[in-house]
Amino acid sequence: MISMAPIIKITTMKKATLIIVLSISTTLYFSCSKEIISVPDKYEALDPSQPDITAKNWKPVLLSTPNEFSISAPGPVNSSDYLAEINEIIGWQDNLTNDQKESIDYWKAGGVLRWNEILRELVARHNLPPYQNSDGTYPAPNSANPFSYPEFPFSNPPYAARAYAYVSAAQYDALIAASFYKDLFKRNSPDKVNTEIQLMVPPSQVEEYAYPSGEAAIAGVTVEILKLLFPTEIAYIQQKAYEHNLSRIIAGASTRSDIEAGEKLGKLVASKFIARAKNDRAGQAGGNAAFWSSLEQQCVAKGEIPWISQESPLRPPMLPRFGLVKGFLVDSISVINGRPQAPPSTNSEEFKKDVEEVLWYSEHPTKERYKLVDFWADGAGTYTPPGHWNAIACEAFVNQKYSEVRWARNLALLNMAMMDAAICCWDAKYVYFNPRPCQVNPKIKTLTGLPNFPSYTSGHSTFSGAAATILSHIVPSMAASFNKYADEASLSRLYGAIHYKRDCEVGLVMGKAIGEKAVSRAMTDGAE
């Protein structure tokens, strides 16, 4: 036995060494494979099943006619200027770099899709509630001084809903205008003019005429609107637009003059949306201290428990005048007429039962409910519930082989519906000023962050009802899954113990009614 001991030890040492070597190499191996593949990285080139060349006849959102803004006619393709543009493309293609190839691959998935993703990222980046001042007050973001803390904007859900709507609707109008001029000027894409040019996107992307470039119109209109909505991001946005436009030239899909005309047209269309945005009352949605306290006093005068911020220091309510913002599908009178009936009095037995129900969910969480709460949290630092629905929509749309103008039209319908959902929901929230469950019963602990605004109705539910309704119309084969998502998003707020069931149910109904307005528009806009 004794003589065996050293042998055992040596064997053990060898084994241990082997284990260490193996584990280090295993570690190195896994280190190389930890990279996360983001869903949009896998999106393939846009390959529309039909070019929608009649889009010039579709009903725009703001433009009075598709040719409300004019652009100059292109020069002939046998001119020396045009030849120079052809030579530029050949020059790029002769010296193609990997970065340029990647850029072409990225943008060929479609400008509407990519700019929607960029916007979602900007929303998430700016969706942070301001940190308090040392005296317990909160600074407000200021668009006149956007870089000083807190940076402008705080892209909370209503702000985000509005941003998605303006960008999508403006892209749609810009593409309708582009469609009009393409058909008017009938200039071919450069790969058809000169056979030396290699087309690096699917031919279906250049089936329409080339002047002005639709992709550049998307970039041009989006840049202008984002300048207004995300002023600290202008440098980043301009860089993206530069890459987008250049990718089309290098890919042989457009010449420089096609791009310049598209960009110019996009900017002209943007001016109309910007003028509207500056006067849609969103700038006054924050209210002021006198207004905040008047909401509370009115509620007390009615004998009701008013909503009180559960944050410390007390944070002013989020955008209490957002209900007055000018909607795209719902006008101010319809907001008031469509307002849901009042929730039960905070003194009623019915209300007590509603509170008890929330307490039950707070005290009896399950894994499945936690999962839904987490999946639909969409709180600080995220792209918000409207962003979540944009992500869901885009994942559905990539399989549908839409043209760019149809992409823009579908996202515009979705996002106008969600912006108007925000308006109607915020109207109800501040008219009723209903307290959150945990305000009236502190035993209620929440499974997610508690939003800093009144309870009735649920924003998630209203957004989701509107989104699922219009998306089900656009992609009927997926209606069941959209509606399931909406139901889950809605209930997740009850499960998270931050909303009464009534908030969720009424919100969902309200959202569906707004979604129906988008459906009505969809059925008469000439695209179906």
Next chain:
Amino acid sequence: MKKLVFIYLIGLSTILSAQTESDGIMMSKKYFCSGLTYSYSSWDHYWEGTFKRDNENIGRVSTSSVAVMGAYGVLDRLNIIFSLPYIRTTASSGTLKRMQGVQDFSVFLKWLAFKKDADPSKYLIYAVLGGSAPTSNYIADFLPMSIGLKSSTLNVRLIGDYQINNFFVTASGNYIYRFNIKIDRTAYYTNEMIYSNEVYMPNVFSSKLGLGYRKGELIIEGIVDSWNTLGGFDIRKNDMPFPSNKMNMTRAGINLKVPVNKTNRLSIIANSFYTIQGRNVGQSLSGTIGVFYIFDRNKNVQTPEISE
């Protein structure tokens, strides 16, 4: 929809647990040391990136944990060590619901790779290899209430121990490979939008320096340790924390192990640590007490020997 301002931090438990895999002692062959510990740690200040703040919407976040641990002498120079904690996290203010559950099981092989006796000095080098894995389906994406980060790990640790008379110094470095985790969301923002339910978890390097007095089972030790995430991103001002944040910290503390009977079989351990510097973590003060008992699996019973 809106969220708030609740911020926080961390499953410190991976560090608090199983001190034994990082110390300079071994169980002899066929001796089994088992222990039960109770830990409490709390903080009311934390770092958002490098910005130190408090937050009245969570008040003081406290973590209580009970852990079972064991160390078995497979050979005189090879021990296997495990631990499994049950953790509960609570916030003293605000509305966030507490979370609790069984966290990660960890197991380590500790090998005395080198030993040199040059009376009155001793030189020892240990190599430790191990890993951990979550044992329950807890939620990592709800910091600071989450009981852990839910990442499985592989650890490689090297420990050097020098003793002269009864005084010793122990230094160790620990590389922790962390597997990616899955969360219930399908998109999240780090420094960019990522559309996946998988989260890249940067690896970690931790280190420890201990200085103290050791006699038999009695240990009195002062410790400075650090935890550095090799990558990750900062919590932005007033944002929520996230499992893949760049969580760093340096702590100072003391560690005691006191035998309570003559045979050295029963001992009590106690330690306390304070976070003196951090990033994306809470500035916690923690304390642990535990009871350890040594069982002898040898047939011929004798006084347990602890190789030092």
